[in-house]
Amino acid sequence: MTTDVHAVRWDLSDLYTGPDDPAIQQDLDAAEAEAEAFRATYHGRVAELAAEELAEAVARLEALEQRLARPAVYIQLLHTVRTDDPEVGALLTRVEERATAIGNQVLFFQLEWQGVDDERAASLLTDASLAGYRHFLETTRQYRPYRLSEPEERILAEKQLTSRSAWNRLFDETFARLRFEVDGERLSEEEVLSRLKREDRETRRAAAAGFTAGLQAQLPLLTHVFNTVLSDKSIEDRLRGYPHWLTERNLDNEASDAMVEALVGRVTDRYDLVARYYRLKARLLGLDTLHDYDRYAPLPGTQRTVSWDEARETVLGAFGGFSPRMREIAEEFFARGWIDAPVVDGKQGGAFSHPATPDVHPYVLVNFTGTPSDVMTLAHELGHGVHQYLAREQGFFNADTPLTTAETASVFGEMLAFEHLMGQEGDERARLGLLCNKLEEMFATVFRQVAMNRFEHAAHTARREEGELSAERLGALWMETQRPMFGDSVVLTEDYRAWWSYIPHFLHVPGYVYAYAFGELLTLALYESYREQGADFVPRYMELLAAGGSDSPEALVGRLGLDLSDPGFWDRGLTVLDSMVARAERLADSVGTLTG
Incomplete structure (x- = not known):
C-alpha cells in the first residue's frame, strides 16, 4: 500500500491528548508545588550540603524540571504545525509564562552552586554519590564568572518572554504565513526553495526571483527583528560580562575558543574546494557561468521524484545495514506517529528532531517534497532521533548533548543513506548525480555554515560598534562574507543580498551555525574509522550515542x-571532502558530457 505523505502527521498523545487535556494544568500545578517545597528546603543552604545531600537535591531538581518541561515541549511542538491557530498561540504564551515563573523559584540552586568555592566544589565532585551528576554540575559551574544575582537573573528570565523569544515567534509565524509569487502560483517557503533543485534553469531563476521579491517585501520587518535580537544579545552579554559575542555559545557547546577558531580557520582556508567543485559543475551543466540559483541544480537526466515509501525504505535500509538496533529504533518513528512530514499551511518550515523528555521519546518534523535531498534530510533528522532515543537512559540533565556533538549522529545518518544509495545504483550517470548532490549538501554543512558564521560575526560586531544596521548594511555584510566561499566559480546576483533574512538560526540560537561544520567534519573522521574498523566500530559508536551528554x-x-x-584534527574531514571532489572529477571524466 502506498503511503500518502499528507497522512504522515505526528501523534502527540504520548505527551497529552490535546490542548484542553487537564493533565497539562495538573503537571504545571504539581511542578509549582514541588518548586515551592524545593525552595523551602534548599534556598540559602546549597553551599553547606554534604555530597549525598547535594545528590538528593539534584535528583529532586531533575525530576521537577522534567515534569515542567513536558507541557512546554507539547505546546511548542503543537505550535510548529499550527502557527496560524490563535488558540494554540495563546496557550503557548500561557504555558511559557507559567513555566518561567515556576523555573524562577528554583533558579537559586544553580547560582548558589556556582558560588561554592572551587576547592570545596572539587572535593564534592570526587564523591561517588555525585558520580551520575558530575558532568552536569561541572558544566553549570563554567558560567560562574558570568552569573548575576538571583533577582537580576529572575528579571532576565521573565523579560525573555517579551524579548528574544517573542521576536523569534513573530519571525516563525511570519514565514509560516508568507507566500511567494512564482509564475502565477503562491508558494510556501519550502515549496519555492524546492524549485531551486529543478533541472530547468528558467524554473530556478523564476523561483529565486519570486523568493527575493517576497523577502524584500518583508525586509523592513525582518531587519527590525534581526536588529532587535542582535541588540538584546549585546545587552545581555554586557550585563553578564561575556568578553565576546560567541562566548556563551562556546560554553554551551563545551568547545574552547581555540577549538572553534581552529575549525573556522581550517575551513575558510579550504574555500578552494568549493570553487573547484562548482567549476566542475558548470562544465557538467554546460554553462559558462553559474549563478546563485544554479548551485543546487540537479545534473541533467539524474533528477527524479522520491515517494515517502521510497524515502522510508532507503533510510531504514541504510540504518539496518549499519546496525539492526539503529533500524529498529528508526522504525518506531514511522510506525508510532513520531514524524510530521507534509508541507501544509500553518506549519513551520525546515526540519528538526526534538528530544521531548526522557520519559517519552523524540519527535521529528520534516517538510517532505519528494526531492532526493529530502531523503537526506529525513536520514539527518532520524539520526538525531536515534541519538536522542538512546540517550534517554542518561536522564533529563545528562541526555542532551552540546550542539557540536548533537550534529554527529545526524550527519552520520546522512552518510549511511548516501553510501546505501550509491551501493544500489549501477548507472554511472546516476551515481555522479548522487555524489554531486551529497557534495553540495556537505559543502552547505561545512563551508556555507562557516561562511554564515562569518556573517554573524560581522553583524554582531557591527551592531555593537555602529548601532542599528540597515537592510543595505546587512546585505553588504552578507555578500562580503559569502563571496569568498565561491571565489570566481559562482556569481552571486544582487538579489542574493536579501537572502540573509530568512535564516532562522541567526535568531533562534545566535552562534549556532558553526556546530554544523563541527559535526560534519567530526562525522567524516568517525566514518573513516568505521571504514577502517568495520563491525568492531558499531557497538562503540552506539555507546557514544547512548552516552548522551x-x-x-x-x-x-x-x-x-x-x-x-x-x-x-579538522584536516581529517577536509581531506575526505577533497577526495570526494576528486572522485566526482573522475566520474565526470568517465561519464562525459551530460548536455546536448
Whole structure:
C-alpha cells in the first residue's frame, strides 16, 4: 500500500491528548508545588550540603524540571504545525509564562552552586554519590564568572518572554504565513526553495526571483527583528560580562575558543574546494557561468521524484545495514506517529528532531517534497532521533548533548543513506548525480555554515560598534562574507543580498551555525574509522550515542580514538571532502558530457 505523505502527521498523545487535556494544568500545578517545597528546603543552604545531600537535591531538581518541561515541549511542538491557530498561540504564551515563573523559584540552586568555592566544589565532585551528576554540575559551574544575582537573573528570565523569544515567534509565524509569487502560483517557503533543485534553469531563476521579491517585501520587518535580537544579545552579554559575542555559545557547546577558531580557520582556508567543485559543475551543466540559483541544480537526466515509501525504505535500509538496533529504533518513528512530514499551511518550515523528555521519546518534523535531498534530510533528522532515543537512559540533565556533538549522529545518518544509495545504483550517470548532490549538501554543512558564521560575526560586531544596521548594511555584510566561499566559480546576483533574512538560526540560537561544520567534519573522521574498523566500530559508536551528554565531547569522542583538542584534527574531514571532489572529477571524466 502506498503511503500518502499528507497522512504522515505526528501523534502527540504520548505527551497529552490535546490542548484542553487537564493533565497539562495538573503537571504545571504539581511542578509549582514541588518548586515551592524545593525552595523551602534548599534556598540559602546549597553551599553547606554534604555530597549525598547535594545528590538528593539534584535528583529532586531533575525530576521537577522534567515534569515542567513536558507541557512546554507539547505546546511548542503543537505550535510548529499550527502557527496560524490563535488558540494554540495563546496557550503557548500561557504555558511559557507559567513555566518561567515556576523555573524562577528554583533558579537559586544553580547560582548558589556556582558560588561554592572551587576547592570545596572539587572535593564534592570526587564523591561517588555525585558520580551520575558530575558532568552536569561541572558544566553549570563554567558560567560562574558570568552569573548575576538571583533577582537580576529572575528579571532576565521573565523579560525573555517579551524579548528574544517573542521576536523569534513573530519571525516563525511570519514565514509560516508568507507566500511567494512564482509564475502565477503562491508558494510556501519550502515549496519555492524546492524549485531551486529543478533541472530547468528558467524554473530556478523564476523561483529565486519570486523568493527575493517576497523577502524584500518583508525586509523592513525582518531587519527590525534581526536588529532587535542582535541588540538584546549585546545587552545581555554586557550585563553578564561575556568578553565576546560567541562566548556563551562556546560554553554551551563545551568547545574552547581555540577549538572553534581552529575549525573556522581550517575551513575558510579550504574555500578552494568549493570553487573547484562548482567549476566542475558548470562544465557538467554546460554553462559558462553559474549563478546563485544554479548551485543546487540537479545534473541533467539524474533528477527524479522520491515517494515517502521510497524515502522510508532507503533510510531504514541504510540504518539496518549499519546496525539492526539503529533500524529498529528508526522504525518506531514511522510506525508510532513520531514524524510530521507534509508541507501544509500553518506549519513551520525546515526540519528538526526534538528530544521531548526522557520519559517519552523524540519527535521529528520534516517538510517532505519528494526531492532526493529530502531523503537526506529525513536520514539527518532520524539520526538525531536515534541519538536522542538512546540517550534517554542518561536522564533529563545528562541526555542532551552540546550542539557540536548533537550534529554527529545526524550527519552520520546522512552518510549511511548516501553510501546505501550509491551501493544500489549501477548507472554511472546516476551515481555522479548522487555524489554531486551529497557534495553540495556537505559543502552547505561545512563551508556555507562557516561562511554564515562569518556573517554573524560581522553583524554582531557591527551592531555593537555602529548601532542599528540597515537592510543595505546587512546585505553588504552578507555578500562580503559569502563571496569568498565561491571565489570566481559562482556569481552571486544582487538579489542574493536579501537572502540573509530568512535564516532562522541567526535568531533562534545566535552562534549556532558553526556546530554544523563541527559535526560534519567530526562525522567524516568517525566514518573513516568505521571504514577502517568495520563491525568492531558499531557497538562503540552506539555507546557514544547512548552516552548522551554525560561527559564532555572531548572525553566521549576520545573513547573512539579521536582528539578534538588537536588543531589539525579538522584536516581529517577536509581531506575526505577533497577526495570526494576528486572522485566526482573522475566520474565526470568517465561519464562525459551530460548536455546536448
